[in-house]
Amino acid sequence: MRRRSLALRVIGVLTLAALIPTLAIGTLAFARTRADLEREVVRGHLALIRALGAGLDATLQDARRTVEIAAATWADTRVDAAPASELDRRATERLLARLDRDVPVIARVTIVDPTGAPVAGGALPPGVDLGARSFGGYVGDAAFSAEGAHVPLVVQARSRTGALVGVFVAEIDLGFVAEALRGARLGAGATVTVVDGRGTVVASTDRRAAVGTSRKGDVAIDRALGAAAEGHTSRADELAVFRNLASYQSLRGVRWAIVLTQPERDAYAVAAATRRLTLLVAVIALALALAVGAFLAARLTRPLAALATRADAIAHxxxxxxxxxxxxxxxxxxxxxxxxxxxxxxxxxxxxxxxxxxxxxxxxxxxxxxxxxxxxxxxxxxxxxxxxxxxxxxxxxxxxxxxxxxxxxxxxxxxxxxxxxxxxxxxxDGDRAAAVAPGEIGRLVAALLAPAVRKAKASLTVTLDDAPAIAFDGHALQQVLVNLVTNALHAAPGGAITVSWGPLPGGRIALDVCDDGPGVPPAERARVFDPFVTTKPAGVGTGLGLAVVRHLVTRAGAAIAVDDAPAGGARFRLTVATAPVVPPAEAP
Amino acid sequence: MQVRIWIAGALALAACDRAPRAEGPPVRFAHTLAPAEAAALDELIAGRAPAVEATLLPFSRAEAVLGATLASADDCPDLLRIDATWLPALAAAGRVSPPPPALAARAWLPAGRELASWDGRLLAVPMSLDGLVLIRPATAAPPTPWPPADLAQLEAAAAAATTAGRHGLGLRVDGYWLVPFLRGHGVDVADGTRGTLGIDGAGAEAALADLAALFARGVIAPPPAPGAEAEHEAAAFARGELAILISGPWAYPALATAGADGLGGLAIDALPGAPRGAQLLAVPSCARAPERAWELAGELTAPATQAAWSRRLGAVPTTEDGLAAAAPLARATYAALAAARPLPRHPLSAALFDDLSPAVAAVVAGDATPAEALDGVRRAWTRALAAGAR
Missing domain, CATH: 1.10.287 (Helix Hairpins)
Structure with a gap:
């Protein structure tokens, strides 16, 4: 049960680990999507109306410059507006015809003298200020008629000496504004409206906004006609982006404005789709996280369960x-x-x-x-x-x-x-810190055991004379060698027994007692040093000799082992550390 | 007990917060303030009740805009800030109302009261005095002879101050700046009240030729591109490229911003033959709330406000108390304008420069001789005088 809860917990943790970033990212996406997209939508709409406005400005500026150049050229050498001759009158008429032909937005051009008396092109349109205190010219308020919307462009014609000779009044057909708006690629539900400085619709793609009707009171229009160059409003589920038209300025000093409106539902359709997509992706991500979590949990907990089972077995x-x-x-x-x-x-x-x-x-x-x-x-x-x-x-x-x-x-x-x-x-017996020369002990053992060797008709060869001193008590070494040789005599009566030594790595040497008897079976080697364990016939040995050997060897920090001798039989190998030579007086 | 005190205090605060405040539609204020002045105005009217709805009109078009607006009475503003030269035309057309007696009785300086009046009646209140003065860096040694007693001495001082990389004089290619030169040669602009052209004598041509010659010799700095005159002259003055600048208090904020010493770095002297003017606060006849408008005008011309604006903008007060508390720069300007004379007090005066400025520009550019240019101006002014007489 505990193991199952572990798996469930792992799944829970992994799910939580997936859920938290998913929720965080999802929330962020939801929160940011609207703001970011609103900014982008406004930016896009502004870019559109900037382009549209720039086109309208450029068109009017071109017309204005053309009329200004024409006016300056016409007035350059004049002193008076009245034609000096028939030739002059015809030249003026040609100039007006050329303006009418070369500048499509100009519907009509009238030249009047500084008092307003007509010079060429017909009578002065009503309500036109000739530009006194207007520093050279201006674009007037739009006028609407059955023929469409027009706006007067008033340009003072001054000679090269700066004298005011006359005034050019060009009537600009605002049909080009409507054409420009119609050519705009607008988003779903979006409309573009151009209003003059009084808030009157000059052109619009919105069929409900008839040309010539006032839009004063519309928040977006009012704001657009305010001081701000451009901006946007969002109200009544409708987004409005607006911008002043730099070249158009009414007599009241208020610039025209271009306003793009779009229902928020359409404006933020992409945002809604993005939100839906985000939600879908979040759900899929969560489901995947759950599946992967379950898989990983199973994979992680399976060896853990095996470990738990193994731990139980070890405990038992x-x-x-x-x-x-x-x-x-x-x-x-x-x-x-x-x-x-x-x-x-x-x-x-x-x-x-x-x-x-x-x-x-x-x-x-x-x-x-x-x-x-x-x-x-x-x-x-x-x-x-x-x-x-x-x-x-x-x-x-x-x-x-x-x-x-x-x-x-x-x-x-x-x-x-x-x-x-x-x-x-x-x-x-306690440990005795001692060092002994094996050669001396070997000679002593050989002498001690000589009668027993003779009695057993065996031979004993001790070659320890050149062995280095070892860290071993002398009495103990004597006892060890006596016991081992005696053990060999018992095991191999009449055989050849050798006691020899050899160097080992790590500052140790090996003292080997070998016989040519039957040897010690491998199965017996582990317990041959136990007390009262013997492989000899009954009545031979006490079963304590090798036990004494192991105790003495172990106590001296050395090791004893038995294996097969090179020539057959048994080999008891005493592994012991070397030590400085012990003075003879201290020898046993 | 303490809780009761706290509750009583909170209720008292709430009651204070709900104290009746002046309600009603905002006062619509159409003005031609420079950017620094507009910022000061915004601070002054922030949180004011009733609110003030300020509309900035470009100075160059403001007279035409206001003329059309007041004529149509459509969207009529409540309060106007106008140039003193526009008042005669508005007054003659009956477009402005006189201030209430209490405001009219304020201790206005005579120069301000004169320019705010028409036909012997005070029809506006003066907000600030202005006119052309000589401006030079306070830290620089003045050229000699200084201060100039007449136009000849000014030209001599400017010529002496002209060195490589520095022009002795800076001014704008504008008919208004020609006025001291005209007066220096014994002529003036047209006077509608007397029906005189003013420039029909030889002095006018001499004045224009004089001005053109100073440009040609490099004594006067070359004219900048139209529309950037203020920034250009402020930058040139700050760089030390102009020894003397002919301008008015409207230029002080830009000069102070461009320079390192602020308003204190400007030294002001009288310009011989300078025109003197003023900025006025007027209430149109079509105003919806004239009482509130005059109330706002009273606040804007209060001595304390004028003193504060003098310290901040160098504006010259129009009240005795305001002048007494004004900054040294404003007092120096007032003193420099003491000998200045206003333009002729006539409805045509403001329009005169529509024709005079192009003529000056044509002569300075070398497109016309002074005689040719002045011929055109005479024709235009003759037409204007004739139309005014009708």
Whole structure:
């Protein structure tokens, strides 16, 4: 159940991790989309009406400049507006005809003198200010008639001397404004309207905004006719973008304006579509996140579950090596570490068992020492009296054989007791910091064991003279070598026994005791150093010799092992560290 | 107890906040203020009740715009800020109303009261005095002879101050700036009140020739492109390219902004034969709320406001108290204008420059001789006088 909740939690975390950025991005997209797109829409609309306005401005500016040049040319050398001659009158008429022909937006041009009296082109249109206090000319207010919308363009004609000779009044047909608006590529629902300085519609793509009607009071129009050069308003679900027309300025000083309006529904259609798309993408992303989360959770928790199972097995003592659990990243590492941990737990268990066994053996040793001590005195008495009784009996006496048997068995029992005492000493003797020359000990052992070797009809070769000093107590080394050689004599009576040495890496040497006997079977090698374990026939050995050897070796910080000798038989190898040579006085 | 005090305090504050305020439509104020003046006005009227709806009109077209607007009475503003030369035409047409007695009785300076009056009646209140003066850097040593007693001394000082990279004089190619030269040669612009052309003597040609010669010799800095005169002369003055500038208080903010020493860096002296003018506040006859308009006019011409604007803009006050508290620059300008004379007080006066300015430009550009140019001006002014007489 706990493992399932872990998987669910992983799915939850992954889902949350996917949900939070999705929601954040989605919210941001929702919040920003409107503002960004509104800005972009306004920018786009402004660009459009700027282009439209620039076109209208350019058209009027071109017409104005053309009329100004014509007026200046006409007035340049004149003193008076009245034609000086018939030739002059015809020249003026040609000039007007050319203006009418070359400037399509000009419907009519009238020339009047500074008092307003007509000079050429007909009478002065009504309501036209001749430009006094207007510093050279102006564009008047639009006039509307059945023929369409017109606007007067008033240009003072001054001679090269600056004298006012006359005034050119050009009537601009505003049909070009309507044509320009019709040619504009507008978005859905968008309309463009041009109003003059009084708010009167000059042209519009909106059929509801008739030319000549006043749009005064319309917020966008009023704002457009205000001081701002351009701007936008958003009201009643309608977006309006406006801009003044620089070249058009009514007598009141207010510039014309071009206004683009569009229902917000149409203006922000892209925004709505984007929002829908964003929502769809968010839902798909969330679903994908859930699916991927479930997949990843399963993949992540599967090895975790296996690890948990393995941990349970280890807890129940199953430390047997198994293939490590594989998994991604740290999970895989954890699997490998758990196996290592299992191995070490197993080793520790074995170690603890060995220690327990060692304790038991130590107890046996102590007990054996006490028993041997108690038995040794009676045995000495038994042996002494048996010997005395046997000496008193003739060689052929019927009791003699029995008495000798008692003495022999008592002697063997003393040997056993001596072994027990030796084992006990090995268990209880403290460490002696010592160093000894193996050669000397080897000679001593050879001398000590010479009778036993002869008795066993074996040979003993000790070649330790050139061995370096080792970190070992002399008595202990003597005991070790005696026990090993004795063990060899028992194992291979009549055989050849060698005691030799050889260097090892790390400042150590090996002392080898080899025989040519049957050797120690590999299965027995692990327990051959245990007390009372022996492979010899009954009555041969006490089963304590090698146990004493291991205790002495272990206590000295050395190691003992048994394997096969190069020439067959057994080889007991003592691995021990070298040490400075011990002075003879301190030698045992 | 403390809670009750707090509640009582909060209620008192709320009651104060709901105190009756002057309601009603905003006062529509059409003005021709320069950008710095408009900014000062915006600060003054911010939060005012009733609100002020200010409309800026370009000075060059304002007279025509206001003339057309007041004639049609459509969208009539409540308060106008006009040049003193426009008042006679508006007054003659009955387009403006006289100020209330309390405002009329304010201690206006005589120069201001004169220009705000027509036909012996005060028909507007003067907001500030102006006219042409000599402006030079306060830190620079004045040329000699200084101050000039007449046009000849001014030309001599300007010529002496002209060096490589510096012109002795800066002025605009405009009929208004020709007035001191005309007066220096014993003539003047047309006077509708007397029916004189003013430039029909030889002095007018001499004055125009004099001006053209100063341009030709480089004593006067070359004229900048039309429409950029103010910025150009301020920058040139700040760079030290003009020893003396002929201009008026309207130029002070731009000069102060361009220079490093602000208004304090300007030294003002009298220009011989200079024209003197004023900016007036007038209430049109078609105003919807004349009382509120005069109330606003009273605030804008209050001595404290005039003193503050003198410190900020160098504007010359029109009240005795305002002048007493004015900044040194404004007082110096007032003193420099003391000897200046207004243009003829006639409806035609403002329109005279429509024809005089192109003539000056033609002569300076070398397109016409002074005689040719003045011939055209005479014809135009003769027509204007004849039309005015009708």
């Amino acid at each position: 003592g199953d430390t047997a090596p198994t293939p490590p659990i594989r998994g991604p990243g740290e999970v895989g590492v954890l699997g490998a570490r758990i196996e290592e941990m299992a191995g070490r737990i197993g080793e520790r268990a074995e170690l603890q068992a060995a220690l327990a066994r060692g304790d038991r053996l130590a107890s046996v040793g102590v007990m054996a020492a006490q028993v041997a001590h108690e038995i040794n005195n009676p045995l000495t008495t038994v042996l002494g009296y048996a010997a005395l009784l046997a000496e008193d009996k003739p060689a052929d006496h019927a009791d003699r054989a029995g008495l000798e048997l008692i003495a022999d068995e008592a002697t063997r029992m003393k040997a056993i007791v001596a072994g027990l005492l030796g084992y006990a000493r090995a268990e209880t």
